[in-house]
Amino acid sequence: MQRRTTQHYAKGHLDYLLPEVSDIAKELRDALPPRGAEAQLDNCREQMQALAAALSKLSRNVDRPEELVREQAQIAAIRKELERTISSL
Amino acid sequence: MKKLLGITLGIMTALGGFVDLGQIVFTTQAGALFRYELLWAIVLGTGAIIVYMEMCGRVAVVAKEPVFAVVRTRLGWPLGLATLVASNLLNLITCAAELGGVAIVLHLLTGWPEKLALVAATFAFAGLILLSRFQWIERSLGLSGLMMIVFAVSAVVLHPDWRQLAHGLLPSAAQADAKHKLLYWYFAVGIFSAMLMEYEVHFYSSGAIEEDWTTDDLGENFVVACFGSVLGSLLTVGLLVLGALVFLPRGIFPQVLSTTTMAGAFPFAKKALVLALLGTLACISGAAVETALSGAYNVCQFFNLNWGKNRPLKSVPAYTATWLAMFVVALIIALTGVRPLQLVDISIVFGMVIMPLTYYPILRVAADKHVMGKHVNSRFNTILGIVFLALITAAAAAAIPLMIFTHSGQP
Numbered sequence: 001m002q003r004r005t006t007q008h009y010a011k012g013h014l015d016y017l018l019p020e021v022s023d024i025a026k027e028l029r030d031a032l033p034p035r036g037a038e039a040q041l042d043n044c045r046e047q048m049q050a051l052a053a054a055l056s057k058l059s060r061n062v063d064r065p066e067e068l069v070r071e072q073a074q075i076a077a078i079r080k081e082l083e084r085t086i087s088s089l
Numbered sequence: 090m091k092k093l094l095g096i097t098l099g100i101m102t103a104l105g106g107f108v109d110l111g112q113i114v115f116t117t118q119a120g121a122l123f124r125y126e127l128l129w130a131i132v133l134g135t136g137a138i139i140v141y142m143e144m145c146g147r148v149a150v151v152a153k154e155p156v157f158a159v160v161r162t163r164l165g166w167p168l169g170l171a172t173l174v175a176s177n178l179l180n181l182i183t184c185a186a187e188l189g190g191v192a193i194v195l196h197l198l199t200g201w202p203e204k205l206a207l208v209a210a211t212f213a214f215a216g217l218i219l220l221s222r223f224q225w226i227e228r229s230l231g232l233s234g235l236m237m238i239v240f241a242v243s244a245v246v247l248h249p250d251w252r253q254l255a256h257g258l259l260p261s262a263a264q265a266d267a268k269h270k271l272l273y274w275y276f277a278v279g280i281f282s283a284m285l286m287e288y289e290v291h292f293y294s295s296g297a298i299e300e301d302w303t304t305d306d307l308g309e310n311f312v313v314a315c316f317g318s319v320l321g322s323l324l325t326v327g328l329l330v331l332g333a334l335v336f337l338p339r340g341i342f343p344q345v346l347s348t349t350t351m352a353g354a355f356p357f358a359k360k361a362l363v364l365a366l367l368g369t370l371a372c373i374s375g376a377a378v379e380t381a382l383s384g385a386y387n388v389c390q391f392f393n394l395n396w397g398k399n400r401p402l403k404s405v406p407a408y409t410a411t412w413l414a415m416f417v418v419a420l421i422i423a424l425t426g427v428r429p430l431q432l433v434d435i436s437i438v439f440g441m442v443i444m445p446l447t448y449y450p451i452l453r454v455a456a457d458k459h460v461m462g463k464h465v466n467s468r469f470n471t472i473l474g475i476v477f478l479a480l481i482t483a484a485a486a487a488a489i490p491l492m493i494f495t496h497s498g499q500p
Contacts, residue, residue: 004354005362012197013347020344083340 007062014059021052043085051078096309103293103317108237108324109376110190110346111183111283111433113369116325117349119276120332121342122500125249128257128329130277134284135322137477139314141285141448144455144466144474145294146310150302151464152454156291156447157390163450172446173391177415179443180288180384183436184415185422187377189429193346194370198363204424211420214378215413223299223398226382230375236368239361240353241327247334247356254330268495275491275498278484282441284322285481288376288383291447295386299399307464331355342500346430381419385412434497441488444481452478 005013025048033041054074061067119127149155154162157176161169188211195206218226260277297310331352336343343349346369353365382398385408389396396408423429452474456466466474492498 004358005351006198006359008200009197009347009351009362009366011200012193013345013351015196016193016345016347 010062011059014055014062018052018055018059021048021055025049025052037089040085040089044082047078047082047085051075054078092309096312100313100316100320103231103313104235104320104324107289107318107321108234108328108372109183109283109286109289110187110373110429111286111437112280112325113328113349113372114343114346114430114433115276115279115283115437116328117332117336117343117352118498119280120329120334121336122332123261123273123276124333124337125254125257125329126261126273127277127280128254128326129260130280131284131322131325131329132258133480134281135318136473137281137481138285138290139318140470140473140477141451142290142293142318143311143314144451144470145290146297146302146314147307147464148451148454148461149294149297150304150307150310151462152460153298154454155295155298155386155390156451157387158393159450159454160447161391161393163453164446168446169391172443173387175439175443176287176447177384177387179436179440180380180387181415181419181422182432183286183288183440184377184380184384184419185427186429186432186436187373187380188419189423189427189432190346190373191370191377192423193429194350194366194373197347197350198366198370207420207423210374210377211416214374214381215416218378218382218398218412219402223296226378226398227296230371230378233371234368234375236364237324237353237372239357239364239368240331241324243353243356243361243365244327244330244334247330249330249334271491271494272498272500274487275495278441278488278491279437279498280325281480281484282437282444282488284325285444286436286440287444287447288380291383291386292379295383295390295396299397304464328352344430377419381412381415384415385409431497434492438488438492438497441481442485445478445485448478448481 025045028041028045028048031041054071058068058071058075061071116131119130145156148159152159157169157173160172163169164172188207191210192203192207195201195210196203199206201209217229221229261273297306302310328349332343335341335352335355336348341348343352350365350369351362353368354361386396388394388411389405389408392407394407395405397405402409422432452466452471454460455474456471458465
Protein backbone atom coordinates (compact mmCIF):
# COMPACT_ATOMS: atom_id res chain seq x y z
CA MET A 1 0.00 0.00 0.00
CA GLN A 2 2.83 2.36 0.87
CA ARG A 3 4.50 1.98 -2.50
CA ARG A 4 1.43 1.81 -4.71
CA THR A 5 -0.86 4.48 -3.34
CA THR A 6 -0.77 7.91 -1.81
CA GLN A 7 -1.66 8.54 1.85
CA HIS A 8 -4.82 10.44 0.88
CA TYR A 9 -5.95 7.60 -1.36
CA ALA A 10 -5.29 4.92 1.27
CA LYS A 11 -7.19 6.80 3.96
CA GLY A 12 -10.00 7.79 1.59
CA HIS A 13 -10.40 4.28 0.19
CA LEU A 14 -10.81 2.91 3.71
CA ASP A 15 -13.39 5.65 4.41
CA TYR A 16 -15.48 4.13 1.59
CA LEU A 17 -14.83 0.47 2.38
CA LEU A 18 -15.78 0.71 6.06
CA PRO A 19 -19.46 1.67 5.56
CA GLU A 20 -19.80 -1.07 2.91
CA VAL A 21 -18.48 -3.69 5.32
CA SER A 22 -20.62 -2.32 8.16
CA ASP A 23 -23.72 -2.52 5.92
CA ILE A 24 -23.00 -6.15 5.06
CA ALA A 25 -22.33 -6.96 8.73
CA LYS A 26 -25.71 -5.38 9.63
CA GLU A 27 -27.49 -7.33 6.87
CA LEU A 28 -25.98 -10.54 8.21
CA ARG A 29 -26.97 -9.64 11.78
CA ASP A 30 -30.58 -9.18 10.69
CA ALA A 31 -30.68 -12.18 8.36
CA LEU A 32 -32.51 -15.39 9.24
CA PRO A 33 -30.31 -18.45 8.70
CA PRO A 34 -31.46 -21.06 6.17
CA ARG A 35 -32.21 -24.43 7.81
CA GLY A 36 -28.98 -26.25 8.61
CA ALA A 37 -26.74 -23.23 8.03
CA GLU A 38 -26.99 -21.58 11.45
CA ALA A 39 -23.35 -22.25 12.34
CA GLN A 40 -22.08 -20.91 9.02
CA LEU A 41 -24.14 -17.72 9.35
CA ASP A 42 -22.82 -17.18 12.88
CA ASN A 43 -19.29 -17.63 11.61
CA CYS A 44 -19.89 -15.16 8.75
CA ARG A 45 -21.25 -12.61 11.24
CA GLU A 46 -18.16 -12.98 13.41
CA GLN A 47 -15.80 -12.67 10.46
CA MET A 48 -17.53 -9.57 9.11
CA GLN A 49 -17.31 -7.93 12.51
CA ALA A 50 -13.64 -8.83 12.70
CA LEU A 51 -13.15 -7.39 9.20
CA ALA A 52 -14.86 -4.12 10.16
CA ALA A 53 -12.62 -3.87 13.24
CA ALA A 54 -9.50 -4.63 11.19
CA LEU A 55 -10.37 -2.00 8.57
CA SER A 56 -11.04 0.54 11.27
CA LYS A 57 -7.62 -0.18 12.82
CA LEU A 58 -6.01 -0.03 9.39
CA SER A 59 -7.54 3.38 8.83
CA ARG A 60 -5.85 4.68 11.99
CA ASN A 61 -2.49 3.15 11.07
CA VAL A 62 -2.16 4.01 7.40
CA ASP A 63 1.18 5.74 8.01
CA ARG A 64 2.70 2.87 10.05
CA PRO A 65 4.09 0.18 7.72
CA GLU A 66 4.66 -2.46 10.44
CA GLU A 67 1.01 -2.19 11.56
CA LEU A 68 -0.12 -2.43 7.93
CA VAL A 69 1.72 -5.74 7.49
CA ARG A 70 0.06 -7.14 10.64
CA GLU A 71 -3.42 -6.01 9.56
CA GLN A 72 -2.84 -7.36 6.06
CA ALA A 73 -2.14 -10.82 7.50
CA GLN A 74 -5.23 -10.64 9.68
CA ILE A 75 -7.47 -9.57 6.77
CA ALA A 76 -6.06 -12.40 4.62
CA ALA A 77 -6.94 -14.86 7.41
CA ILE A 78 -10.50 -13.48 7.63
CA ARG A 79 -10.86 -13.82 3.88
CA LYS A 80 -9.69 -17.43 3.95
CA GLU A 81 -12.12 -18.24 6.76
CA LEU A 82 -15.02 -16.58 4.88
CA GLU A 83 -14.17 -18.52 1.69
CA ARG A 84 -14.06 -21.77 3.69
CA THR A 85 -17.43 -21.03 5.28
CA ILE A 86 -19.09 -20.09 1.99
CA SER A 87 -17.77 -23.19 0.21
CA SER A 88 -19.18 -25.36 3.00
CA LEU A 89 -22.73 -24.11 2.31
CA MET B 90 -4.44 21.65 -42.50
CA LYS B 91 -6.66 23.76 -40.24
CA LYS B 92 -9.60 21.48 -41.04
CA LEU B 93 -7.55 18.36 -40.23
CA LEU B 94 -6.47 19.89 -36.94
CA GLY B 95 -10.09 20.70 -36.12
CA ILE B 96 -11.17 17.13 -36.85
CA THR B 97 -8.33 15.67 -34.76
CA LEU B 98 -9.24 17.96 -31.90
CA GLY B 99 -12.89 16.98 -32.28
CA ILE B 100 -12.05 13.26 -32.15
CA MET B 101 -9.80 13.70 -29.11
CA THR B 102 -12.48 15.73 -27.37
CA ALA B 103 -15.12 13.10 -28.12
CA LEU B 104 -12.75 10.38 -26.89
CA GLY B 105 -11.97 12.19 -23.66
CA GLY B 106 -15.63 13.02 -23.03
CA PHE B 107 -16.92 9.55 -23.87
CA VAL B 108 -16.54 7.83 -20.51
CA ASP B 109 -18.60 8.75 -17.46
CA LEU B 110 -19.27 7.36 -13.98
CA GLY B 111 -21.84 4.83 -15.22
CA GLN B 112 -19.50 3.37 -17.79
CA ILE B 113 -16.57 3.22 -15.37
CA VAL B 114 -18.59 1.35 -12.75
CA PHE B 115 -20.80 -0.89 -14.89
CA THR B 116 -18.08 -2.08 -17.23
CA THR B 117 -15.57 -2.82 -14.51
CA GLN B 118 -18.20 -4.73 -12.51
CA ALA B 119 -19.21 -6.65 -15.64
CA GLY B 120 -15.58 -7.67 -16.19
CA ALA B 121 -15.28 -8.70 -12.54
CA LEU B 122 -18.31 -10.99 -12.88
CA PHE B 123 -18.26 -12.25 -16.46
CA ARG B 124 -14.66 -11.78 -17.65
CA TYR B 125 -14.90 -10.74 -21.36
CA GLU B 126 -18.32 -12.26 -22.02
CA LEU B 127 -20.04 -8.88 -22.31
CA LEU B 128 -17.66 -7.36 -24.87
CA TRP B 129 -20.42 -7.67 -27.47
CA ALA B 130 -22.59 -5.23 -25.47
CA ILE B 131 -19.84 -2.59 -25.78
CA VAL B 132 -19.59 -3.20 -29.54
CA LEU B 133 -23.38 -2.97 -29.93
CA GLY B 134 -23.51 0.20 -27.82
CA THR B 135 -20.74 1.74 -29.91
CA GLY B 136 -22.67 1.06 -33.13
CA ALA B 137 -25.84 2.54 -31.67
CA ILE B 138 -24.15 5.69 -30.36
CA ILE B 139 -22.38 6.30 -33.69
CA VAL B 140 -25.66 6.04 -35.61
CA TYR B 141 -27.56 8.24 -33.13
CA MET B 142 -24.80 10.84 -32.74
CA GLU B 143 -24.23 11.18 -36.48
CA MET B 144 -27.96 11.55 -37.16
CA CYS B 145 -28.43 14.12 -34.36
CA GLY B 146 -25.47 16.18 -35.64
CA ARG B 147 -26.73 15.99 -39.25
CA VAL B 148 -30.32 16.92 -38.32
CA ALA B 149 -29.05 19.85 -36.21
CA VAL B 150 -26.94 21.14 -39.11
CA VAL B 151 -29.34 20.58 -42.04
CA ALA B 152 -32.77 21.08 -40.45
CA LYS B 153 -31.42 23.53 -37.83
CA GLU B 154 -33.45 21.52 -35.34
CA PRO B 155 -31.85 20.32 -32.11
CA VAL B 156 -33.11 17.12 -30.44
CA PHE B 157 -35.94 18.48 -28.29
CA ALA B 158 -37.34 20.70 -31.06
CA VAL B 159 -37.62 17.48 -33.08
CA VAL B 160 -39.19 15.66 -30.10
CA ARG B 161 -41.86 18.38 -29.81
CA THR B 162 -42.75 18.42 -33.50
CA ARG B 163 -42.67 14.65 -34.08
CA LEU B 164 -44.11 13.28 -30.81
CA GLY B 165 -46.65 16.05 -30.25
CA TRP B 166 -47.10 18.22 -27.17
CA PRO B 167 -48.29 15.74 -24.47
CA LEU B 168 -45.88 12.87 -25.19
CA GLY B 169 -43.09 15.34 -26.00
CA LEU B 170 -43.58 17.08 -22.65
CA ALA B 171 -43.56 13.75 -20.81
CA THR B 172 -40.30 12.88 -22.60
CA LEU B 173 -38.80 16.25 -21.63
CA VAL B 174 -39.74 15.79 -17.96
CA ALA B 175 -38.39 12.22 -17.88
CA SER B 176 -35.22 13.19 -19.72
CA ASN B 177 -34.50 16.12 -17.42
CA LEU B 178 -35.21 14.14 -14.25
CA LEU B 179 -32.67 11.69 -15.56
CA ASN B 180 -30.19 14.49 -16.27
CA LEU B 181 -30.71 15.70 -12.72
CA ILE B 182 -30.07 12.28 -11.17
CA THR B 183 -27.05 11.75 -13.41
CA CYS B 184 -25.71 15.22 -12.57
CA ALA B 185 -26.09 14.48 -8.82
CA ALA B 186 -24.29 11.14 -9.29
CA GLU B 187 -21.44 12.77 -11.24
CA LEU B 188 -21.08 15.55 -8.65
CA GLY B 189 -20.97 12.90 -5.92
CA GLY B 190 -18.31 11.04 -7.95
CA VAL B 191 -16.26 14.22 -8.34
CA ALA B 192 -16.37 14.74 -4.55
CA ILE B 193 -15.17 11.17 -3.97
CA VAL B 194 -12.24 11.55 -6.36
CA LEU B 195 -11.29 14.93 -4.85
CA HIS B 196 -11.39 13.32 -1.39
CA LEU B 197 -9.09 10.54 -2.61
CA LEU B 198 -6.72 13.02 -4.27
CA THR B 199 -6.52 15.70 -1.59
CA GLY B 200 -8.06 14.36 1.61
CA TRP B 201 -10.59 17.24 1.65
CA PRO B 202 -13.85 16.43 3.45
CA GLU B 203 -16.27 15.06 0.86
CA LYS B 204 -19.05 17.62 1.42
CA LEU B 205 -16.62 20.53 1.14
CA ALA B 206 -15.29 19.02 -2.12
CA LEU B 207 -18.85 18.63 -3.38
CA VAL B 208 -19.78 22.27 -2.80
CA ALA B 209 -16.42 23.58 -4.08
CA ALA B 210 -16.64 21.49 -7.27
CA THR B 211 -20.21 22.63 -8.01
CA PHE B 212 -19.22 26.29 -7.64
CA ALA B 213 -16.15 25.69 -9.81
CA PHE B 214 -18.27 24.13 -12.58
CA ALA B 215 -20.81 26.97 -12.45
CA GLY B 216 -17.94 29.46 -12.64
CA LEU B 217 -16.37 27.62 -15.57
CA ILE B 218 -19.65 27.72 -17.50
CA LEU B 219 -20.29 31.37 -16.70
CA LEU B 220 -16.82 32.50 -17.71
CA SER B 221 -16.03 30.28 -20.71
CA ARG B 222 -17.25 29.97 -24.27
CA PHE B 223 -18.80 26.66 -25.37
CA GLN B 224 -15.69 25.51 -27.24
CA TRP B 225 -13.47 26.01 -24.20
CA ILE B 226 -15.79 24.10 -21.90
CA GLU B 227 -16.10 21.22 -24.34
CA ARG B 228 -12.42 21.02 -25.19
CA SER B 229 -10.86 21.63 -21.78
CA LEU B 230 -12.94 18.89 -20.14
CA GLY B 231 -12.82 16.54 -23.13
CA LEU B 232 -9.06 16.82 -23.62
CA SER B 233 -8.23 16.43 -19.93
CA GLY B 234 -10.34 13.25 -20.00
CA LEU B 235 -7.61 11.79 -22.22
CA MET B 236 -5.72 10.97 -19.01
CA MET B 237 -8.13 8.01 -18.81
CA ILE B 238 -5.86 6.36 -21.37
CA VAL B 239 -3.88 5.10 -18.37
CA PHE B 240 -6.72 2.56 -17.85
CA ALA B 241 -6.29 1.21 -21.40
CA VAL B 242 -2.49 1.09 -20.99
CA SER B 243 -2.87 -0.82 -17.72
CA ALA B 244 -5.21 -3.28 -19.41
CA VAL B 245 -2.68 -3.97 -22.21
CA VAL B 246 0.27 -4.21 -19.81
CA LEU B 247 -1.57 -6.91 -17.84
CA HIS B 248 -1.55 -9.09 -21.00
CA PRO B 249 -5.17 -10.08 -21.60
CA ASP B 250 -5.83 -13.30 -23.47
CA TRP B 251 -6.72 -11.76 -26.85
CA ARG B 252 -8.34 -14.94 -28.15
CA GLN B 253 -10.60 -15.18 -25.10
CA LEU B 254 -11.36 -11.48 -25.48
CA ALA B 255 -12.43 -12.06 -29.10
CA HIS B 256 -14.82 -14.80 -27.92
CA GLY B 257 -16.65 -12.07 -26.00
CA LEU B 258 -17.79 -10.58 -29.30
CA LEU B 259 -20.62 -13.12 -29.35
CA PRO B 260 -23.28 -13.33 -26.62
CA SER B 261 -22.81 -16.32 -24.36
CA ALA B 262 -25.56 -18.56 -23.03
CA ALA B 263 -23.30 -20.54 -20.73
CA GLN B 264 -24.38 -19.08 -17.38
CA ALA B 265 -24.48 -21.46 -14.42
CA ASP B 266 -28.04 -20.82 -13.24
CA ALA B 267 -31.08 -18.56 -13.61
CA LYS B 268 -29.65 -15.98 -11.18
CA HIS B 269 -26.44 -15.64 -13.20
CA LYS B 270 -28.38 -15.50 -16.46
CA LEU B 271 -30.43 -12.58 -15.15
CA LEU B 272 -27.30 -10.85 -13.86
CA TYR B 273 -25.61 -11.36 -17.23
CA TRP B 274 -28.51 -9.70 -19.07
CA TYR B 275 -28.78 -6.92 -16.47
CA PHE B 276 -25.14 -6.01 -17.09
CA ALA B 277 -25.59 -6.38 -20.88
CA VAL B 278 -28.46 -3.87 -20.81
CA GLY B 279 -26.53 -1.67 -18.35
CA ILE B 280 -23.43 -1.49 -20.56
CA PHE B 281 -25.54 -0.86 -23.67
CA SER B 282 -27.38 1.93 -21.86
CA ALA B 283 -24.23 3.45 -20.34
CA MET B 284 -22.72 3.70 -23.84
CA LEU B 285 -25.87 5.48 -25.04
CA MET B 286 -26.40 8.08 -22.30
CA GLU B 287 -28.51 10.57 -24.20
CA TYR B 288 -27.22 13.73 -22.52
CA GLU B 289 -23.93 13.26 -24.40
CA VAL B 290 -25.70 13.30 -27.75
CA HIS B 291 -28.01 16.20 -26.85
CA PHE B 292 -24.95 18.18 -25.76
CA TYR B 293 -23.14 17.23 -28.98
CA SER B 294 -26.00 18.23 -31.32
CA SER B 295 -26.60 21.49 -29.45
CA GLY B 296 -22.86 22.09 -29.80
CA ALA B 297 -23.14 21.75 -33.59
CA ILE B 298 -25.56 24.70 -33.53
CA GLU B 299 -23.49 26.61 -30.92
CA GLU B 300 -20.45 26.30 -33.18
CA ASP B 301 -22.40 27.36 -36.31
CA TRP B 302 -21.73 24.18 -38.24
CA THR B 303 -22.86 24.21 -41.87
CA THR B 304 -23.40 21.40 -44.36
CA ASP B 305 -19.65 21.72 -45.16
CA ASP B 306 -19.02 20.33 -41.67
CA LEU B 307 -21.07 17.16 -42.17
CA GLY B 308 -17.89 15.23 -43.02
CA GLU B 309 -16.40 16.31 -39.70
CA ASN B 310 -19.65 15.29 -37.98
CA PHE B 311 -19.36 11.80 -39.47
CA VAL B 312 -15.66 11.38 -38.68
CA VAL B 313 -15.96 12.68 -35.11
CA ALA B 314 -19.02 10.51 -34.40
CA CYS B 315 -17.30 7.39 -35.77
CA PHE B 316 -13.71 7.72 -34.59
CA GLY B 317 -14.43 9.54 -31.33
CA SER B 318 -16.91 6.83 -30.33
CA VAL B 319 -14.73 3.92 -31.48
CA LEU B 320 -11.67 5.22 -29.63
CA GLY B 321 -13.82 6.01 -26.58
CA SER B 322 -15.23 2.50 -26.64
CA LEU B 323 -11.67 1.11 -26.67
CA LEU B 324 -11.23 2.83 -23.30
CA THR B 325 -14.40 1.09 -22.17
CA VAL B 326 -13.00 -2.26 -23.33
CA GLY B 327 -9.93 -1.43 -21.22
CA LEU B 328 -12.20 -1.08 -18.17
CA LEU B 329 -13.82 -4.46 -18.90
CA VAL B 330 -10.40 -6.09 -19.23
CA LEU B 331 -9.23 -4.55 -15.94
CA GLY B 332 -12.36 -5.86 -14.21
CA ALA B 333 -11.59 -9.32 -15.59
CA LEU B 334 -7.86 -9.34 -14.82
CA VAL B 335 -7.66 -7.40 -11.57
CA PHE B 336 -10.89 -8.23 -9.74
CA LEU B 337 -12.30 -11.51 -11.04
CA PRO B 338 -9.34 -13.73 -10.02
CA ARG B 339 -9.42 -12.23 -6.52
CA GLY B 340 -13.18 -12.65 -6.13
CA ILE B 341 -13.65 -8.88 -5.72
CA PHE B 342 -16.84 -7.13 -6.85
CA PRO B 343 -15.88 -3.43 -7.14
CA GLN B 344 -18.73 -1.67 -5.35
CA VAL B 345 -16.98 1.60 -4.59
CA LEU B 346 -15.42 4.06 -7.02
CA SER B 347 -12.08 4.05 -5.20
CA THR B 348 -11.69 0.32 -5.90
CA THR B 349 -12.36 0.84 -9.59
CA THR B 350 -9.85 3.67 -10.00
CA MET B 351 -7.19 1.54 -8.31
CA ALA B 352 -7.46 -0.88 -11.26
CA GLY B 353 -6.34 1.86 -13.64
CA ALA B 354 -2.97 2.00 -11.95
CA PHE B 355 -2.67 -1.63 -10.90
CA PRO B 356 0.52 -2.59 -12.77
CA PHE B 357 2.20 0.72 -11.97
CA ALA B 358 3.03 2.90 -8.97
CA LYS B 359 1.79 6.05 -7.26
CA LYS B 360 2.10 8.39 -10.25
CA ALA B 361 -0.18 6.21 -12.37
CA LEU B 362 -2.74 6.17 -9.57
CA VAL B 363 -2.72 9.96 -9.47
CA LEU B 364 -3.10 10.00 -13.27
CA ALA B 365 -6.00 7.51 -13.08
CA LEU B 366 -7.68 9.66 -10.42
CA LEU B 367 -7.14 12.84 -12.47
CA GLY B 368 -8.49 11.15 -15.62
CA THR B 369 -11.54 9.93 -13.72
CA LEU B 370 -12.01 13.40 -12.23
CA ALA B 371 -11.88 15.02 -15.68
CA CYS B 372 -14.34 12.55 -17.20
CA ILE B 373 -16.95 12.78 -14.50
CA SER B 374 -16.51 16.57 -14.24
CA GLY B 375 -17.24 16.74 -17.97
CA ALA B 376 -20.32 14.58 -17.47
CA ALA B 377 -21.55 16.79 -14.60
CA VAL B 378 -21.24 19.91 -16.74
CA GLU B 379 -22.80 18.23 -19.79
CA THR B 380 -25.82 16.94 -17.86
CA ALA B 381 -26.54 20.39 -16.37
CA LEU B 382 -26.18 22.11 -19.75
CA SER B 383 -28.10 19.36 -21.51
CA GLY B 384 -31.03 19.96 -19.13
CA ALA B 385 -31.03 23.65 -20.10
CA TYR B 386 -30.76 22.88 -23.83
CA ASN B 387 -33.68 20.43 -23.60
CA VAL B 388 -36.03 22.88 -21.87
CA CYS B 389 -35.25 25.83 -24.14
CA GLN B 390 -35.37 23.80 -27.34
CA PHE B 391 -38.70 22.22 -26.40
CA PHE B 392 -40.37 25.54 -25.45
CA ASN B 393 -38.63 27.40 -28.28
CA LEU B 394 -36.87 29.82 -25.92
CA ASN B 395 -33.58 31.59 -26.61
CA TRP B 396 -30.58 29.45 -25.75
CA GLY B 397 -26.84 29.30 -26.30
CA LYS B 398 -23.71 29.31 -24.17
CA ASN B 399 -22.02 31.80 -26.46
CA ARG B 400 -24.83 34.35 -26.25
CA PRO B 401 -24.92 37.14 -23.62
CA LEU B 402 -26.48 35.97 -20.33
CA LYS B 403 -29.23 38.60 -20.49
CA SER B 404 -30.49 37.33 -23.83
CA VAL B 405 -30.85 33.71 -22.60
CA PRO B 406 -32.34 34.03 -19.08
CA ALA B 407 -34.31 30.74 -19.12
CA TYR B 408 -31.27 28.82 -20.39
CA THR B 409 -28.98 30.26 -17.69
CA ALA B 410 -31.57 29.81 -14.92
CA THR B 411 -32.18 26.17 -15.94
CA TRP B 412 -28.58 25.00 -15.87
CA LEU B 413 -27.98 26.87 -12.61
CA ALA B 414 -31.11 25.22 -11.14
CA MET B 415 -29.89 21.83 -12.36
CA PHE B 416 -26.65 22.32 -10.42
CA VAL B 417 -28.41 23.56 -7.28
CA VAL B 418 -30.92 20.68 -7.14
CA ALA B 419 -28.25 18.10 -8.06
CA LEU B 420 -26.02 19.50 -5.29
CA ILE B 421 -28.85 19.19 -2.76
CA ILE B 422 -29.49 15.57 -3.83
CA ALA B 423 -25.79 14.76 -3.53
CA LEU B 424 -25.54 16.48 -0.12
CA THR B 425 -28.24 14.18 1.30
CA GLY B 426 -25.53 11.52 1.36
CA VAL B 427 -27.13 9.17 -1.17
CA ARG B 428 -24.39 7.04 -2.73
CA PRO B 429 -23.46 8.16 -6.26
CA LEU B 430 -23.32 4.56 -7.49
CA GLN B 431 -26.95 4.02 -6.42
CA LEU B 432 -27.93 7.08 -8.47
CA VAL B 433 -25.92 5.76 -11.40
CA ASP B 434 -27.85 2.49 -11.32
CA ILE B 435 -31.12 4.42 -11.53
CA SER B 436 -29.92 6.75 -14.29
CA ILE B 437 -28.62 3.91 -16.44
CA VAL B 438 -31.73 1.78 -16.17
CA PHE B 439 -34.22 4.62 -16.68
CA GLY B 440 -32.01 6.16 -19.38
CA MET B 441 -32.60 3.03 -21.42
CA VAL B 442 -36.35 3.16 -20.74
CA ILE B 443 -36.79 6.64 -22.24
CA MET B 444 -34.19 6.28 -25.01
CA PRO B 445 -36.66 5.16 -27.72
CA LEU B 446 -38.68 8.35 -27.21
CA THR B 447 -35.81 10.56 -28.39
CA TYR B 448 -34.18 8.10 -30.78
CA TYR B 449 -37.34 7.47 -32.81
CA PRO B 450 -38.15 11.12 -33.71
CA ILE B 451 -34.53 11.77 -34.73
CA LEU B 452 -34.55 8.67 -36.95
CA ARG B 453 -37.79 9.87 -38.59
CA VAL B 454 -36.44 13.34 -39.36
CA ALA B 455 -33.07 12.02 -40.57
CA ALA B 456 -34.96 9.76 -43.01
CA ASP B 457 -37.37 12.52 -44.15
CA LYS B 458 -36.36 13.75 -47.62
CA HIS B 459 -38.60 16.83 -47.38
CA VAL B 460 -36.64 18.08 -44.37
CA MET B 461 -33.16 16.73 -45.07
CA GLY B 462 -33.01 17.11 -48.88
CA LYS B 463 -29.86 15.55 -50.32
CA HIS B 464 -28.54 14.92 -46.80
CA VAL B 465 -31.32 12.43 -46.04
CA ASN B 466 -30.40 8.99 -44.61
CA SER B 467 -29.22 6.43 -47.16
CA ARG B 468 -31.29 3.24 -47.23
CA PHE B 469 -28.45 1.52 -45.33
CA ASN B 470 -28.49 4.24 -42.63
CA THR B 471 -32.24 3.90 -42.18
CA ILE B 472 -32.13 0.09 -41.93
CA LEU B 473 -29.29 0.34 -39.41
CA GLY B 474 -31.26 2.97 -37.50
CA ILE B 475 -34.34 0.73 -37.39
CA VAL B 476 -32.30 -2.28 -36.22
CA PHE B 477 -30.82 -0.24 -33.37
CA LEU B 478 -34.25 1.21 -32.54
CA ALA B 479 -35.58 -2.35 -32.21
CA LEU B 480 -32.64 -3.30 -29.94
CA ILE B 481 -33.06 -0.15 -27.84
CA THR B 482 -36.79 -0.83 -27.45
CA ALA B 483 -36.13 -4.45 -26.41
CA ALA B 484 -33.49 -3.29 -23.89
CA ALA B 485 -35.89 -0.59 -22.62
CA ALA B 486 -38.60 -3.19 -22.02
CA ALA B 487 -36.20 -5.51 -20.18
CA ALA B 488 -34.37 -2.88 -18.10
CA ILE B 489 -36.75 -2.44 -15.15
CA PRO B 490 -37.67 -6.14 -14.66
CA LEU B 491 -33.95 -7.01 -14.75
CA MET B 492 -33.20 -4.31 -12.19
CA ILE B 493 -35.90 -5.71 -9.87
CA PHE B 494 -34.97 -9.38 -10.25
CA THR B 495 -31.22 -8.81 -9.77
CA HIS B 496 -31.58 -6.21 -6.95
CA SER B 497 -29.74 -3.67 -9.17
CA GLY B 498 -27.07 -6.15 -10.20
CA GLN B 499 -26.08 -7.57 -6.79
CA PRO B 500 -24.12 -10.81 -7.34
